[in-house]
Structures are given as structure tokens and as C-alpha cells.
Amino acid sequence: MSQEQIELITIDALLEKVRAKKSQGCRLVQISATQLPGQIELTYSFDLNSQLSNLRLSLPGEEPHLPSISSIYLCAILYENEIHDLFGVQVAGIAIDFKGKFYKTAIKFPFASAKIPCASSAAAPAAGAAACAINPDATPK
């Protein structure tokens, strides 16, 4: 992906930039989070006339906070709840806040650490279970 499509912004400028996108008539395509060492990177993608443009910001890895954009784009509620449930980012002021009940995961914030969460109970989520069991007992009887 070429760099000019991504605009790096700071967290304070987020709402203002998103409002500008809204007034241009953009559609919110997605919000995605990426866990990087020591930080969480968020990408907001917008579509206008089938052209993609992105806003990117970094959050600190410890106790990340984020203002909600759901007052501008209502459909952001799902993305923001998802980011909260999987990455543990506290999003303030979501229009419909599921308070961590959006995804019913066995482990709290499963995507928040670099290592694969591996619950020992039978209720382990599939990713953990599959990752743990990729190499079953290697010596055949």
C-alpha cells in the first residue's frame, strides 16, 4: 500500500479529521487495530467514489484510551466495541456500548498480547486451541 493513502494523525486531531471526512461525504469502511510492540496502531479507512483513504494513529500499549467517533459515524459502534473486546482499548462515549459483552470470548482481551492465548479449559477459543494443538503428539504409537 502506498504511503500517500495513509495520513498519520494524533489522537487529539481524530474527531476533527473524522468530521472533515464526514462532511466530504465519505463512507466509513472499517477501523482496524494492530498490536505492535509497545503500542496499538489504529487505521480508519474511508471510501469516497471507490477511492480509499486512511487515517492512522498510535496508542500506547499500556491502558490505551480512545474517543468514540460514533456520534459522527453511527456504524462505528461495532468496530469500537470490537476493538475494546479484543484489544482492551477503552473507548469513551460509544453510542451503544456493549461493555465488553460484544464478543463472548473465554479470555479477556485475547488479541492484546503478542503471545497466543492458550486457555487450558475446554472452553478455549478456537484460535488458542488450534494453535496449541497444531503439533499433536509427534511420535506415533
Place this chain on the structure above:
Amino acid sequence: MGYFEMSKLALKWALTKPPTTRYPFEPRQPIAGSRGQIVFTKDNCVYCTVCAKKCPTGALVVNRAEKKWVIDRLRCINCGYCAEICPKKSLTMVEGHGSPAVTRDREFH
């Protein structure tokens, strides 16, 4: 707004032979080109472990020292990569489906 739009279609199919088969009594004919399932021929195998390395799901385990080839059928997705890569042609994909299983048993060869 149309009335009785469906009746023509319904009438036509009421008078033709059903497109379905009476399944448990009439087995389904396998379609040529379907991936089917993996069959292992013990005689050619040299236990090189290439198939086990290539398998994307980890369904195969090959032990060279003990000359053992093991497949976990419930993990296998019938992708056919092992059959493509086997240097001795001891793995083949054959038509038809395996029998259903209720326990996770591994097949040892």
C-alpha cells in the same frame, strides 16, 4: 402483480421425474474431478516425511525411524497437497467420501 406465477413451475415439476435421489437406498454418484479422500499405499513409501511437512493442517505424522505413517482423518481437509508432493506416488486421491466417524481415531500404517 402476478397471480399463480408459481403454478406453471409447480405443475411442470409435478409431472417430471424428481431431480433428487432416494439417498440411503441409492448412493450418491461421485462427481469426476471431486477431491475425494487420501489413500496410502504402504509398499512404495520411503518415510521421507515430505508429506507431513507440507500438510497445512498437521493431519499427517511420519516417523522415519519407526517407519510409521499416521493420518488424523478428522483433521485432514482433503487438499491433496501431500499427494502432489509425494516423491514415490504412495499417496493418491480417490473418488468418494470416507465413512463418518464419531471418535477422533488416528489411522496408523
Place this chain on the structure above:
Amino acid sequence: MARTVIPFGPQHPVLPEPIHLDLVVEDEKVVQALPSIGFIHRGLEKLAETKDYIDFVYVAERICGICSFIHGQTYCQAIETIMNIPVPPRALYLRTVWGEFSRIHSHLLWLGLMADGMGFENLFMHSWRVREKVLNIIEATTGGRVIFGSCKVGGVRRDINADTIKTILKDLDEIEKDLQGITKVFLNDRSVKARLCGIGVLSKQEAWDLGCVGPTLRGSGVAQDMRDQGYAAFKDIPVEPVTRTEGDCYARCAVRCEELFRSVNIIRQAFAKIPEGEIAVKVTGNPTGETITRTEQPRGEVVYHLKANGTKNLQRFRVRTPTFANLPAMLKVLPGCDLADVPMIVLTIDPCISCTER
């Protein structure tokens, strides 16, 4: 009027997949709908961090059982963009053909479920009868019925030879005739119209603001279809988005009916233009870089965000599936409808919950 909360789902006769709605009703009118999903979160995105990126295409295909091929294709396209792999043109054409077959089978599945949802069992059976013919073609050419497994990074795994193309084209004529028979009922029948017209109306502006995609967006009059961005063979085969302006359940149904015939035409054009040559290139090395790839699935636009850092595992694999984008629309149109229309409205966005949660 006292308010009552009626739980709807996750197990419900019209819902093949688990979504739960708390419907707040006043008399027979819904005044508020609160969804909850998350019953089947599998964490597939995290799995990318432990699996080889070449093997991961199998996991990508299994995100959804219906759009499976296009998931695999989008994943491969994303990796190919990052690594700058020149995919042979024949492979691109074959992907297009299979992608359109999967669109036909998905739309037929949906039409069947729709007919079933409104209690039109006969029409449901006929939709699936036609779908079976499409599935047979898919099985004969790729080896699988719904999980095709024929796409890989760098190309495709199987070729379709000239004789098979001839038989497929002959079968397509027959399928098209069948499609005309059933879509005529969907579009004209009095009972179908009575059940769908004027229900769940979503205006053009609302659909756009709520971030809808696919037939939900096009049914409200926005002509957006990712295929006209020219991925795979669509750079040679122009696609005109199908739109309707009513924005109700009937419009969304009509968009899908029309798209069936467009897909048949795309397959015909692709077979007419398909170039000879290789079907795959060898892929070496590991990806480094980032991309956001979008393609059009039967349910709408899918977004893949991939980030790779030069190891054989991806750093981030993120999928925004079409249903995820269409859920807000459902929440918007449910308040104000009759309780009996809820299943229809939920069905017309073609919800696929397992891919929503991945």
C-alpha cells in the same frame, strides 16, 4: 402502551446463524432492537500469527462457508500485492469464473432461505434445485462443493480444459433458463410482493451514512460494486452495478435476482476471452509491507488489512466482512416495523454471522 421485550434468536427458525436480538415491542410494533453477536468468535485473525502465510489461504477460505472462494481469492490478492507477484492472466480469469459461480450459488442459497423465511416452501426447493447444478459444476472443476480450495498464492491449483468449458457453457444455458423460471416468481408473484414491498425501507443517504455494502447499498440506489475497480479479470470484463431505488426488502431481492444473470454473462465473457498459458507462478520469500485489499463478495465489499514484517507469519490479518458493515442498517430499519416483518428484514441483509465474528 406497555413495552415488552421479545428475545429473537440465537436459535430461530429463519436464522441459520446465531444472532440474538432483543426486540422492544409496543403492541405489534418494534420500537427498539438491540443485537448481540459474539457466540461463535473463533479468533481466526490471531491464528495468522502462528501459521505460514502460504498455508493460511486455507484458513481464509474457512472464514465463511458461502463466500469461501472469494475470501481465499482476496487473501491471495492481498499477499500478491504486498509481494508484487505477477499472477498469470489465465489464473486471474479462472478466479473470476469461480468467483462468479460462487456468487450465483450464494444468491440462490439466499433466495431459497428468503422463500423459506416467508413460508414459500415450493419456491425454496426450486431455488436449491438450481443451486445444486451450480454446485456440481463447482465440484467437477475445483474438487470441492463449497470450500473450493483451488486458489493459492501466485495463481490457482487447477485448470479447466477446453472440453469442460464447452460442457459448462451448455449447462449454463440450462441454468439460465431455470433462473428465469424462479426469478420470475420472486419478482412478480403477488404473495412475494405482499411480503416484501415497502418493508424495511432504507434511503440512499441512510445506507451510505451507515456504511452499508453490497446488495443492501445497491438496493437503496448507490451504484457501488468493487468489481468495477478491475481486480482479477474485471479489468477486461466491465461490470455495471445493478441498482434499485426503492430501498426496501423487495429492492434488495430484485438486485440479487438481476445479479444472477449478470454473473452468468460474466462467466460467458470470461470463457470467451480466457487466454492460454500458465496457471501459477512459484512464490519464494516472505512478505514485507502492508495492504488494504477490497473485493466484492456476494454479500458486498470485503476488506482485508494485512501487515507483514518479513517473517513467514503475518503480523496482522484483519477482515471486515460485508455483514459486519450491514448490521447497522438492520438496526436502523427494525424500529417501526411489525414484529412479523422482523425475519424478512434480518434476512434481506443476508446475514452471515460466522464470518462477521471470524
